[in-house]
Every structure is written in structure tokens, then in C-alpha cells.
Amino acid sequence: MIQQPVLEQTQQKGKSQLYNILVADSMSKEGLAPLLSNENVNCVEKKVDEVEDLSVYDALLVRSATTVTPELMDQMKNLKIIARAGVGVDNIDIDAATKRGIVVVNAPEGNTISTAEHTFAMIMSLARKVPQATMSIKNGEWNRKGFQGTELRGKTLGIVGFGRIGTELSKRAKGFEMSVLVFDPYLPTSRAEELGVTTADLDELLSKADIITVHTPLTKDTKGLLGMENIAKTKKGVYLINCARGGIIDEEALEHYIENGHVAGAALDVYEEEPATNHKLLAHEQVIGTPHIAASTKEAQLNVAAQVSEEVVNFLDGLPALNSINLPTMSKELYETIRPYYELTKKMGDILSQVMKTPVQEIDVQYGGEVADLDTSVLTRALMAGFLSHRVDAPVNDVNASLIAKERGIIFGEKYLTNTVGYSNLIKATVQGEGRTFTIQGTFVKEYGPRIVRINDFNVDFYPTGHLIYIQHSDKPGVIGKMGQLLGEHNVNIATMQVGRQQEGGDAIMMLAVDKEVTDEVVKDLTSIEEITYSDKIEL
Numbered sequence: 001m002i003q004q005p006v007l008e009q010t011q012q013k014g015k016s017q018l019y020n021i022l023v024a025d026s027m028s029k030e031g032l033a034p035l036l037s038n039e040n041v042n043c044v045e046k047k048v049d050e051v052e053d054l055s056v057y058d059a060l061l062v063r064s065a066t067t068v069t070p071e072l073m074d075q076m077k078n079l080k081i082i083a084r085a086g087v088g089v090d091n092i093d094i095d096a097a098t099k100r101g102i103v104v105v106n107a108p109e110g111n112t113i114s115t116a117e118h119t120f121a122m123i124m125s126l127a128r129k130v131p132q133a134t135m136s137i138k139n140g141e142w143n144r145k146g147f148q149g150t151e152l153r154g155k156t157l158g159i160v161g162f163g164r165i166g167t168e169l170s171k172r173a174k175g176f177e178m179s180v181l182v183f184d185p186y187l188p189t190s191r192a193e194e195l196g197v198t199t200a201d202l203d204e205l206l207s208k209a210d211i212i213t214v215h216t217p218l219t220k221d222t223k224g225l226l227g228m229e230n231i232a233k234t235k236k237g238v239y240l241i242n243c244a245r246g247g248i249i250d251e252e253a254l255e256h257y258i259e260n261g262h263v264a265g266a267a268l269d270v271y272e273e274e275p276a277t278n279h280k281l282l283a284h285e286q287v288i289g290t291p292h293i294a295a296s297t298k299e300a301q302l303n304v305a306a307q308v309s310e311e312v313v314n315f316l317d318g319l320p321a322l323n324s325i326n327l328p329t330m331s332k333e334l335y336e337t338i339r340p341y342y343e344l345t346k347k348m349g350d351i352l353s354q355v356m357k358t359p360v361q362e363i364d365v366q367y368g369g370e371v372a373d374l375d376t377s378v379l380t381r382a383l384m385a386g387f388l389s390h391r392v393d394a395p396v397n398d399v400n401a402s403l404i405a406k407e408r409g410i411i412f413g414e415k416y417l418t419n420t421v422g423y424s425n426l427i428k429a430t431v432q433g434e435g436r437t438f439t440i441q442g443t444f445v446k447e448y449g450p451r452i453v454r455i456n457d458f459n460v461d462f463y464p465t466g467h468l469i470y471i472q473h474s475d476k477p478g479v480i481g482k483m484g485q486l487l488g489e490h491n492v493n494i495a496t497m498q499v500g501r502q503q504e505g506g507d508a509i510m511m512l513a514v515d516k517e518v519t520d521e522v523v524k525d526l527t528s529i530e531e532i533t534y535s536d537k538i539e540l
């Protein structure tokens, strides 16, 4: 696939960035198409221990096989995003990623159906001993007595963890006329009612279910959830299934209850240590197993690879992450609605940081009109990230912006903006520094894009992009001419120009868009013009 020479560090690439992406576990090539067809992306498919220089990669794509440790993150100095093409992120050190400003995303819905179907295949296999019978006939036997099974109809299926997979599984169980009992401490009663399932506490589920299947993430609370004590509470002859994560059913305890005959059978897709070859539990006739393949269908792999590819492309393009583990997640609808404002606030933060070079104590963001109804915390984080990215050496983004601001003693807050001065939406950001306050206001105009409409007390209207020069001056005849001449002498061409003033002859500002980045010398020379009191360049 995708094997091209690795590019140099993207940080050195300036504006037309090229991104290096490492696909460390096997993924659907069709699903990776958004990455492979992207001319700004260089995609390399290799295991991490086969890569010579990990520091060049901007994004790391994994499934469950690669363990993403703090040490690996330290080697991947340029890493901005870790994308898990699947659900479980227990192989990724999320805290370490957050501290390093690395966004972690997953693909939570892509493999739900496949995993639910595989779990159901496990239930049926246990009930009818299909794998054992297959082994027997393959060994040349014709044993019609040794594999008596049990019907599923009328039996109770206990589902521990009633999220996406648990829910899909319950629908399939009902199709088989089973009763479903659910334990999930985080499941709202209304949701259980809506889905028509009976909830129970764990002890009740353990004592009533004929078949128990776990579908929780592996956390400190769920590790060993079905251990010595809890398995003892189950019915004699119970079947146990783990297609979630190794360790939710304690393997030692399971072996104990298999050996003493309390547990009639178990089906495992996942193990405490993987790869699990020659696993001691699988030596037992009553235990059937698959090698972590619940999500290994063509459909699921296409879904998850496509989902993370799109996420990575969007993220590297500066858009917010949709399914982030270390940021609040958004619905697709909210994502689409918030996206234009996100770009705007990020640019506003970027501008503020460049015109406010002094230490800053406080950043205050106000939202008015349509935007105020959205989850504005996403936008404030984007603004903070845009602002701080000029000030700290470490990578700053939405994940760690609040943390970094707090570490630097910058207070930030959100308020409601009542007066939107005729705009359908308005965002006002004020930065207070030592002896100076700077305010900008922006709006998003549908089919027109983000606009900055006010700087301090001056009305302007410009698209926040490219090479800009900001000037404060007195509104006197001839200033614009002098400024134009000076830029001409420096061979700087003005593309567009905005002038704002409050009253004739008073204070005024200019915002110029120029064709190339100006030097610090040009910025300084501009203030040699008598009427110009301040000038700065802004690179967006």
C-alpha cells in the first residue's frame, strides 16, 4: 500500500503542510482511502518497532495489537493524534496522551454489529457445542451422544454493560425468545424502558441468568468483575462469555469454576494477555475461544478505518475531533453546526496572541445569538489553543489548552453576549494583559465564512487568513499614502485594506492583507511614520 519514503518533519514544511501518518496495525485499505488519496498525507504501514525514526509522525493509527505507552509517545515527538480503529482504548495511556497534548480518538460505532453478532455466535456455539462437535468429526469420530446441547428459547441472558454492543445483542437475544436481564450502573432507567429490557443489580443478574456476557470497557472497576466471589453467585451450570476485554472475567477464577463444574462452559474472544497462544483455559473441553476476532469482519474493518481516517484528516486540517476520548464528544449534527465557529474562534485566539505580546492575565469570551445555544466550551478551548500555541514550546491543542492556561495562571471564562449588533451570531474575545486590553469580535456569515467585524472600538470586516498587518494610527490625511509608499519600498504588495475610525481626526486602525509575510524590520519601520502609534504582523 502506502509505502512511500518518509518525509521530513512537518513542522519544517511551513503552510503547505505534509503529514506523516503511521498505520501500526493492520487496517482496511479501502477504509483508509481518505488518507491514501490525500495529497497532503504520507501514509506508512509498519509496526512501531519496525520504524527507524518515530519522531516524524503526526498521527498514529492502531487497533488493539499496538500498546501506546508514554515511552512510545516520547519517541513520537511530533505526534498530535492517536486514532484507535475500534472501540477499546485500554491499550493507550490516555493520561499520558492528554499531558502531551495528543488527542485520542476512536471509532465507537463501526464494529458494534460485528461484535454483537460474534457474541451471539459464541452463545450459540456454547449452547450447541458446535466447536467441540466440529473438532470431533474432523478427528474422524461420529459421536451423536457426546454433544447434547440446550435450547436458548426461554433462557435468561444476563448482559453486564449495556452500551452499544450490549444493546444490539439484546435485540438478537429477543429474536431467539430469550429473556434479557441487564446490569449497567450508568444506564438511565428511561433508556432501559425505551429498549424494553429488564434491569437488575449485579447480584440479581448473577443469580438469575443462564448465560452471562460482559460488554463493559476494561477499567479499574470492571477488572475482575466476574472473579471468585461473583462467579460463586451464579447458577450452577451457567455459561460465561467474554467478547469485551481480557480480565473482566478473571481467568484464574474462571478456571477454578470450570474445573469444579460450577460453570458449564465459557467462550472467550479476549484474554488477559494477548496474543494468547496455548492458553491454559482453552485446554478445557468446556472452554471455546477465538483469537480476538469479534470485530474482524469486512464491514466492521471498513467502517472503523474509514471513520478514523476521516477523523485524522479533519483533525490535521485544524477541525475539532468528533470522537475524542480525552475531550467531550459531540454528535455528528453538533459537530457540523459548531465547525465554522470552531475555525473562527481558533483564528481569533491566534490573532489575539500575535497582537498581545505581553503577559496575559485573563481571557474572556462572550457568545451571542445562534452560537450561544451551542456547547461553547468547545469553542473556548479552540480559542485558548489558538492563543497559547504562540506562547508555549509544547504542542497545544484543545486537549491540553485549559491545563496549560491554568498552569500559566491565565484565567479564562465564558459569558453570554446580549447585544449582537445585528449579526445572527457574534463572538467577542477580550484579553487583559499588563497595562493593555485587546478585544476582537467575529461572526460566521453563512456561505461567506468567518469574518472579524470589530477590533477594540473599531468596526472592520475581514477574512481572518493569510499575511496581515495591523496598524493603529491617527486619522490624518496622508497616512495611508505614507504607509503605502513604505510598504512599496519594501516590495510588499497590499492585497486588501480595511480602515476603521471612530471619528474624523481621532484614533483609527488599519488591517492590511499583504501578499507575503513581512519582516520584523517592516513592522518596525511602519512605526517611524509619525501618525502610526502601533503596528504588528499577524500570520494566520
Ligand SMILES: NC(=O)C1=CN([C@@H]2O[C@H](COP(=O)(O)OP(=O)(O)OC[C@H]3O[C@@H](n4cnc5c(N)ncnc54)[C@H](O)[C@@H]3O)[C@@H](O)[C@H]2O)C=CC1
Binding pocket: 086, 087, 088, 089, 108, 111, 112, 115, 160, 161, 162, 163, 164, 165, 166, 183, 184, 185, 186, 187, 215, 216, 217, 218, 221, 222, 243, 244, 245, 269, 270, 292, 293, 294, 295, 296
Ligand atoms: N472483542 C472485540 O473485538 C471487541 C471488543 N470490544 C469491547 O467491548 C467494550 C464495549 O463496547 P461498546 O458496547 O461499544 O461500548 P459502550 O461504551 O457503548 O458500552 C459500554 C457500557 O459499559 C457500561 N459500564 C461501564 N462500567 C461498567 C461497570 N462497572 N459495570 C457495568 N457496566 C459498566 C457503560 O455504562 C456502557 O453502557 C469495549 O470497551 C471494548 O473493550 C468492542 C469492540 C470489539
Ligand SMILES: O=C(O)C(=O)COP(=O)(O)O
Binding pocket: 063, 064, 065, 085, 086, 087, 088, 089, 111, 292, 293, 294, 295, 296
Ligand atoms: O474495538 C475493540 O475494542 C476491539 O477489541 C477490536 O479490536 P481489533 O481492532 O480487532 O484489534
